[in-house]
Amino acid sequence: MVLWRHGQTLWNAEGRFQGQSDIPLDPTGEAQAERAGRLLAALRPDLIVSSDLRRATGTAAPLARLTGLDISVDKDLRERYGGRWEGLTDKEIREQYPVEHASWMPPDGETSAIVAQRAAAAMQRVAERMPAGALAVVVSHGAAIRFGMGQLLGLPLESWGILGPLANCSWSVVERRRERWRLLEHNAGTLPEPTLGDDR
Numbered sequence: 001m002v003l004w005r006h007g008q009t010l011w012n013a014e015g016r017f018q019g020q021s022d023i024p025l026d027p028t029g030e031a032q033a034e035r036a037g038r039l040l041a042a043l044r045p046d047l048i049v050s051s052d053l054r055r056a057t058g059t060a061a062p063l064a065r066l067t068g069l070d071i072s073v074d075k076d077l078r079e080r081y082g083g084r085w086e087g088l089t090d091k092e093i094r095e096q097y098p099v100e101h102a103s104w105m106p107p108d109g110e111t112s113a114i115v116a117q118r119a120a121a122a123m124q125r126v127a128e129r130m131p132a133g134a135l136a137v138v139v140s141h142g143a144a145i146r147f148g149m150g151q152l153l154g155l156p157l158e159s160w161g162i163l164g165p166l167a168n169c170s171w172s173v174v175e176r177r178r179e180r181w182r183l184l185e186h187n188a189g190t191l192p193e194p195t196l197g198d199d200r
Contacts, residue, residue, distance in 0.1 A: 001135070001136045001138060002040065002045070003140065003173070004060075004137055004138065004140070005140065005141060005142055005145055005166040005168060005169060006051075006058070006059040006168065007025045007028070007033045007169040008025065010023065011087070012168060013028070014089065015090055016089055017093065017106070018079060018086065018141075019079055019081050019082030019083075020080075020082070021086045023053075024054045025054075025055050029055065029168065033061070039189055040063050041063055046134040047126065047134070047136040048137050049073070049077070049122075049138050050071050050072070050074070050139040051077035051079070052074070052075045053078055056141065059169065063137060077140040079142070080143040081106075082106045084108055084109075085106040115143060115144055116160075117151065119140065119144040119145070120147075122138075123138060123152055124152070126138055127176055137171075145166055146165065146166065149163065152174060153181050154181070163186060166186075167187060169189065170187050170189045171188055171189050172187065173188065
């Protein structure tokens with residue numbers, strides 16, 4: 001299973017907490033999705049499943065076009081709900097919510113454990129749809145992928161940070177063998193920033 005983070009958005013570029021705000025890809029993100037889509041199409045995936053947020057479905061679209069696959073949508077693959085932090089920069093969060101920032105718990109938002117449970121459940125549902133040897137591409141979000149993957153791999157919550165963040169339009173690869181998951185690749189596909197209009 002390829003766990004693919006969406007491409008860049010304007011809020012990513014501005015360093016704003018996106019959460020479940022439905023922000024589309026910016027032109028750089030669209031170019032990232034096109035380039036990464038070509039790499040992933042070469043793997044010949046059998047299924048594409050995406051978060052329902054536009055930055056995820058927009059990232060999945062070039063891969064769907066190249067492979068002829070439909071995009072299945074699962075809202076449990078959405079990003080962590082950020083409550084009152086959504087739309088704020090890190091500087092604004094530090095200034096307005098110093099206590100919550102220190103524990104990284106957005107007011108009125110989701111806990112890491114809740115995000116992990118729903119994202120991992122969505123990933124398990126994808127795996128259950130797949131015959132042995134098949135490949136699924138799951139398009140989601142940075143925290144949702146990292147926390148869901150940590151849960152799948154059986155890592156304790158306090159260890160999830162060792163996985164590190166995914167860059168925009170990069171992915172991790174996990175595999176299930178004998179009912180156990182293992183990490184094969186992390187933060188793969190990192191590419192130089194595309195030049196807009198470059199079709200090479």
